[in-house]
Amino acid sequence: MSTTTATTELLRGAAELFPDEVVTQAHVRHLDLPGAGRFALITLDNGFDHTKPTTFGPQSLANLNAAIDQVEKEAADGEIVGVGLTGKPFIFAVGADLKGVELLKRHEDALAIGKGGHDVFKRLSQLAVPTFAYYNGAAMGGGVEVGLHCTYRTVSKALPAFALPEVFLGLVPGWGGCTLLPNLVGADRAVSVIIENALNQNRQLKGQQVFDLGIADALFEGADFLERSLLWTASVLSGEVEVARAEVDRGEAWDAAVERGRTFADAKVHGAAPAAYRALDIIAAAKNGDLRQGFDAEDQALADLIMGGELRSGIYAFNLVQKRAKRPAGAPDKSLARPVTKVGVVGAGLMASQLALLFVRRLQVPVVLTDIDQERVDKGVAYVHGEIDKLLLKGRVNQDQANRLKGQVTGSLDKAAAFGDADFVIEAVFEEMGVKQKVFAEVEAVVPAHAILATNTSSLSVSEMASQLSHPERVVGFHFFNPVAILPLLEIVRGERTDDASLATAFAVAKSLKKTAVLVKDAPAFVVNRILTRFMGEIQNVIDEGTPVATAERAIEPLGLPMSPLVLLELVGPAIGLHVSETLNRAFPDRFTVSPNLKAVVEAGKRGFYVHDSGKPELDPEVLALLKQGDSVLSEEQVRERVLDAVAQEIDLMLKEGVVAEAQDIDLCLITGAGWPFHLGGITPYLDRAGVSERVAGKRFLAPGLASVPA
Numbered sequence: 001m002s003t004t005t006a007t008t009e010l011l012r013g014a015a016e017l018f019p020d021e022v023v024t025q026a027h028v029r030h031l032d033l034p035g036a037g038r039f040a041l042i043t044l045d046n047g048f049d050h051t052k053p054t055t056f057g058p059q060s061l062a063n064l065n066a067a068i069d070q071v072e073k074e075a076a077d078g079e080i081v082g083v084g085l086t087g088k089p090f091i092f093a094v095g096a097d098l099k100g101v102e103l104l105k106r107h108e109d110a111l112a113i114g115k116g117g118h119d120v121f122k123r124l125s126q127l128a129v130p131t132f133a134y135y136n137g138a139a140m141g142g143g144v145e146v147g148l149h150c151t152y153r154t155v156s157k158a159l160p161a162f163a164l165p166e167v168f169l170g171l172v173p174g175w176g177g178c179t180l181l182p183n184l185v186g187a188d189r190a191v192s193v194i195i196e197n198a199l200n201q202n203r204q205l206k207g208q209q210v211f212d213l214g215i216a217d218a219l220f221e222g223a224d225f226l227e228r229s230l231l232w233t234a235s236v237l238s239g240e241v242e243v244a245r246a247e248v249d250r251g252e253a254w255d256a257a258v259e260r261g262r263t264f265a266d267a268k269v270h271g272a273a274p275a276a277y278r279a280l281d282i283i284a285a286a287k288n289g290d291l292r293q294g295f296d297a298e299d300q301a302l303a304d305l306i307m308g309g310e311l312r313s314g315i316y317a318f319n320l321v322q323k324r325a326k327r328p329a330g331a332p333d334k335s336l337a338r339p340v341t342k343v344g345v346v347g348a349g350l351m352a353s354q355l356a357l358l359f360v361r362r363l364q365v366p367v368v369l370t371d372i373d374q375e376r377v378d379k380g381v382a383y384v385h386g387e388i389d390k391l392l393l394k395g396r397v398n399q400d401q402a403n404r405l406k407g408q409v410t411g412s413l414d415k416a417a418a419f420g421d422a423d424f425v426i427e428a429v430f431e432e433m434g435v436k437q438k439v440f441a442e443v444e445a446v447v448p449a450h451a452i453l454a455t456n457t458s459s460l461s462v463s464e465m466a467s468q469l470s471h472p473e474r475v476v477g478f479h480f481f482n483p484v485a486i487l488p489l490l491e492i493v494r495g496e497r498t499d500d501a502s503l504a505t506a507f508a509v510a511k512s513l514k515k516t517a518v519l520v521k522d523a524p525a526f527v528v529n530r531i532l533t534r535f536m537g538e539i540q541n542v543i544d545e546g547t548p549v550a551t552a553e554r555a556i557e558p559l560g561l562p563m564s565p566l567v568l569l570e571l572v573g574p575a576i577g578l579h580v581s582e583t584l585n586r587a588f589p590d591r592f593t594v595s596p597n598l599k600a601v602v603e604a605g606k607r608g609f610y611v612h613d614s615g616k617p618e619l620d621p622e623v624l625a626l627l628k629q630g631d632s633v634l635s636e637e638q639v640r641e642r643v644l645d646a647v648a649q650e651i652d653l654m655l656k657e658g659v660v661a662e663a664q665d666i667d668l669c670l671i672t673g674a675g676w677p678f679h680l681g682g683i684t685p686y687l688d689r690a691g692v693s694e695r696v697a698g699k700r701f702l703a704p705g706l707a708s709v710p711a
Helices: 002-019 058-076 098-103 106-123 142-148 177-185 185-199 206-211 226-236 252-269 275-288 290-304 309-322 348-365 374-393 399-408 415-419 435-442 461-468 500-512 528-545 547-557 563-573 574-587 596-605 621-625 636-659 664-673 684-689 691-699
Strands: 024-034 037-045 084-087 091-093 131-133 138-140 152-156 218-220 343-346 366-368 409-412 424-427 452-455 474-480 491-496 516-521
Touching: 002 142, 024 058, 024 226, 024 636, 037 058, 037 226, 058 106, 058 138, 084 091, 084 142, 084 226, 084 621, 091 131, 091 142, 098 106, 098 309, 098 547, 106 142, 131 142, 131 226, 131 409, 138 142, 138 152, 142 177, 142 491, 152 206, 152 226, 177 275, 177 290, 185 252, 206 218, 218 226, 226 424, 226 596, 275 290, 290 309, 309 664, 309 684, 343 348, 343 415, 343 435, 343 547, 348 366, 348 409, 348 474, 348 500, 366 415, 366 621, 374 409, 399 409, 409 415, 415 435, 435 452, 435 461, 435 574, 452 461, 452 500, 461 474, 491 500, 491 528, 491 664, 500 516, 528 547, 528 596, 528 636, 528 664, 547 563, 563 574, 574 596, 596 621, 621 664, 636 664, 636 684, 664 684, 684 691
Parallel strands: 037 084, 084 131, 091 138, 131 152, 152 218, 343 366, 343 424, 366 409, 424 452, 452 474, 491 516
Antiparallel strands: 024 037, 474 491
């Protein structure tokens, strides 16, 4: 059986496992290049506009394979001088179709997907004529890799996103990326793209960066990108242009780059997720330039990881962020939402000022801040204006936009004048029920009858806050996470009497703010703060009982969280952590404790458990001197089990209370509000996989096949 026939059989079998694939066609057309000759151009297109990017499932790979059959014969017969590959408008290709990967149940099927991609793509490097990839639009994963198999590459200056995101999801670039990229641009640059960018929340490259890294040989403007690329191609084929590439250093620099990647992966995932390490092993082995050996290693890694829990959790997390986040569970009909043409912000401190900046940038409507004295108001407005000036310096807005935005942000001491025509007023004042009730009473007296009253409370009852108002139905929780500009989550809290129109307006505003909104019941500390407080509280408990601080911190490393519990406490602020734990202790005294040691740290005015004098965090001796510990010392494993059991118990209770619609919403909250990694899938897939859910709750949180290999 020929290689081509074997590939066709392989892909036919894979296609049967994935009947719902959105199929990409590979259209071949011919052009006469001036001074060069007849040229075949393959265009990848799934028939949809740019909102449904082109992907490679089994049938799509088979279509590309058939197109290569055609141009291979034409090249062998001397009918063409070269072959080009490009995409539909705005999209080159975004890699493997993850919906198909989710369905795979057997290691051999996963291996077939890896081999199928390699067998098709590597044919582009084996044709009798040079091949060219024209990265005209977004290129991800397999979309990047198919281009790496070509002889030459051009890239559009307008290209918005170019990445190998596989390690972020729990995979490796498995269709040539780990092997070809370091052999093209060197191991150091390859490690930056494959490991660092992926583990930095899937950082993406722009067209200019792709060219600067040496991935592309030429860079052209977006408006006439394909025409320019084809003219350049003609010059290359005619010998008028010679493509020079820097020589790859295959000495110590290669090994140093791989070590740098391992150090970076350790810092990010602490060995908890295997993908980065498998990718680095392949990059290390690619030093000898043996492509076949590299491709075989990629196939094996791909199959192993597809059948592992981290990838399934990664795909689950990806689907939560890309799909569920766009259709919030329980949100009222959006037609009920009222227009928002002016926003009021009560308070002018840092949080309030961050909110004002976000509202004016996204809604582009007048925003007015109030506070208790003119100095605070002026400071808040000045902060917002200063941040807009920074955006101007970075080129994120032009001078006219900056002037307009600054003109829309004002301050006032007079709430009646400030909020008399506001449609949406949010308070960001001191986290104390009496203070917030007083503020809302003052605001209700001056706002229009339709205005929404929103609270940014992190843990207090929205219903109680609204209880003394004439119209409690228009009060809604609108809990942002710090830093407001970066963390996507917005917990939207429905009070006992919040009506559908107010809630629908809140969701519409959240969408305009480009936030991930999750509907949350009015329960103490809502979702993220409740889980994190239980998590942190259990860490604090074991420290109070006698376990060394370092042991308690190390115990959590196998989860691969973005930071250790006590570094997180420092970020949140010990005083805020203490306040939330006190709130939850009042609500659930049997499960939430108030640590006397944390109290002592707050009373001593300490910002956290660490000092950073040496450039890396070290336990503060003054804080250690404050700690009063018992004599019960646990091992790292015992600490981890106790903490995970506590978190599982809390999630089980929250689901029974109906705090959110489903476990998926808890995971979505932790990913977008606390930066929990994709390889955990938030948290519930990990608890299911580790057997914690069944031990604590008597059942899994998610159905088999959701964030796990289907039965």
